[in-house]
Amino acid sequence: MTPSPRIAVLLSGSGSNLQALLDQHAAGALPATFACVLSNRADAYGLQRAEAAGIPTAVVDHRQYPDREAFDRALAEHLEAVGVDLVVLAGFMRILTPVFVERFQGRLLNIHPSLLPDFRGLHTHERALEAGVEEHGCTVHFVTPELDAGPAIVQGVVPVHPGDSPEALAQRVQVQEHRVYPLAVRWFVSGRLALTESGVALDGQVLEAPVRVDAETAVDRL
Numbered sequence: 001m002t003p004s005p006r007i008a009v010l011l012s013g014s015g016s017n018l019q020a021l022l023d024q025h026a027a028g029a030l031p032a033t034f035a036c037v038l039s040n041r042a043d044a045y046g047l048q049r050a051e052a053a054g055i056p057t058a059v060v061d062h063r064q065y066p067d068r069e070a071f072d073r074a075l076a077e078h079l080e081a082v083g084v085d086l087v088v089l090a091g092f093m094r095i096l097t098p099v100f101v102e103r104f105q106g107r108l109l110n111i112h113p114s115l116l117p118d119f120r121g122l123h124t125h126e127r128a129l130e131a132g133v134e135e136h137g138c139t140v141h142f143v144t145p146e147l148d149a150g151p152a153i154v155q156g157v158v159p160v161h162p163g164d165s166p167e168a169l170a171q172r173v174q175v176q177e178h179r180v181y182p183l184a185v186r187w188f189v190s191g192r193l194a195l196t197e198s199g200v201a202l203d204g205q206v207l208e209a210p211v212r213v214d215a216e217t218a219v220d221r222l
């Protein structure tokens with residue numbers, strides 16, 4: 001019997017995206033095993049969510065290392081020791097070095113709170129409002145050494161409402177994050193999603209553009 005794919009989640013904060021993955025797994029909609037949850041911050045609430053779900057956790061504090069390379073080596077060594085098939089960045093707030101990314105490229109995902117390539121980096125909701133865009137959202141992408149520039153897999157699209165605050169917009173985007181991240185992870189652990197030399201392939205077809213979903217899309221059927 002083929003062993004269940006093993007997922008590691010890296011996070012730095014609340015872990016609501018981890019919780020969305022755990023909820024899908026509990027509902028039997030995510031055929032994988034959560035091998036560990038790692039954080040660079042001991043106070044990350046996501047660690048408590050993992051512990052409540054019985055998932056092994058560890059803290060690798062970036063401040064305890066002389067440089068990024070040493071920190072990333074410690075992360076990689078932990079992941080290699082645990083043995084993982086997929087690394088999921090879920091609000092992991094450290095830029096990873098090229099050596100780390102190349103070691104896991106093709107099985108390293110991130111969710112970014114904008115419709116990439118728009119608004120790479122931080123403070124995306126404020127910037128989207130300042131730019132006056134009519135739609136915004138989130139993107140799940142394969143991670144590459146260049147920040148927030150990896151091949152996009154799926155995007156969750158939301159309308160921007162007149163008078164939106166960054167907080168209101170962030171909340172609307174996160175509802176879609178919690179739908180598209182489990183979708184992308186399910187595709188990967190089911191063997192439907194891969195990063196190829198030609199780009200992102202879903203069910204053997206290279207995507208011309210990321211799959212776009214919105215609040216009305218029945219993602220459980222995709």
Ligand SMILES: Nc1nc2c(c(=O)[nH]1)N[C@@H](CN(C=O)c1ccc(C(=O)N[C@@H](CCC(=O)O)C(=O)O)cc1)CN2
Binds near residue numbers: 098111113121148150
């Ligand atoms: N090599 C890559 N590393 C990471 C990527 C990526 O695409 N390539 N995605 C990010 C996630 N991310 C946005 O989605 C992001 C995370 C962190 C930062 C950042 O500026 N971090 C600062 C520290 C900030 C802090 O500690 O609060 C830093 O690392 O110096 C930007 C974007 C994950 N890594």
Ligand SMILES: NCC(=O)N[C@@H]1O[C@H](COP(=O)([O-])[O-])[C@@H](O)[C@H]1O
Binds near residue numbers: 013018046091111112
């Ligand atoms: N640039 C990375 C970044 O900003 N990622 C964002 O961090 C949040 C983590 O929330 P969570 O801890 O509740 O999952 C998410 O909104 C994710 O898009």
